[in-house]
Amino acid sequence: xxxLNVVAAxxxxxxxxxxxxxxxxxxxxxxxxxxxxxxxxxxxEEALVREIKEELxxxxxxxxxxxxxxxxxxxxxxxxxxxxxxxxxxTPKLLEHNDAKWISRQELDxxxxxxxxxxxxxxxxxNMDD
Numbered sequence: 001x002x003x004l005n006v007v008a009a010x011x012x013x014x015x016x017x018x019x020x021x022x023x024x025x026x027x028x029x030x031x032x033x034x035x036x037x038x039x040x041x042x043x044x045e046e047a048l049v050r051e052i053k054e055e056l057x058x059x060x061x062x063x064x065x066x067x068x069x070x071x072x073x074x075x076x077x078x079x080x081x082x083x084x085x086x087x088x089x090x091t092p093k094l095l096e097h098n099d100a101k102w103i104s105r106q107e108l109d110x111x112x113x114x115x116x117x118x119x120x121x122x123x124x125x126x127n128m129d130d
Contacts, residue, residue: 003076004037006079009082010120013086017124035051063085067120
């Protein structure tokens with residue numbers, strides 16, 4: 001079975017987190033933390049900055065490693081490294097997503113998350129300020 005190695009950004013601003021709604025593929029219309037595949041010639045942090053630039057047309061600065069997670073989907077195995085980050089330049093634009101919103105800790109459970117990303121929600125419940 002194929003293994004995908006990806007990164008995800010927990011983008012923070014004013015005690016809120018940026019959630020994005022998938023605009024394509026198997027998980028269309030489900031919420032996720034933006035990111036994507038790591039290329040063979042880049043670090044995880046470099047992949048994260050590149051993916052956010054491609055998906056949201058803004059530049060982020062990773063500020064802290066958050067967690068590694070693994071999730072078995074029916075057709076592939078996911079290994080994801082998650083980093084807290086801030087926007088360094090620009091404003092997020094929806095290039096690959098069909099919605100995005102800044103959510104508080106109290107709003108985390110109110111969205112229909114992609115299955116693997118639920119582990120990030122658990123992390124945020126323990127580590128995010130109200």
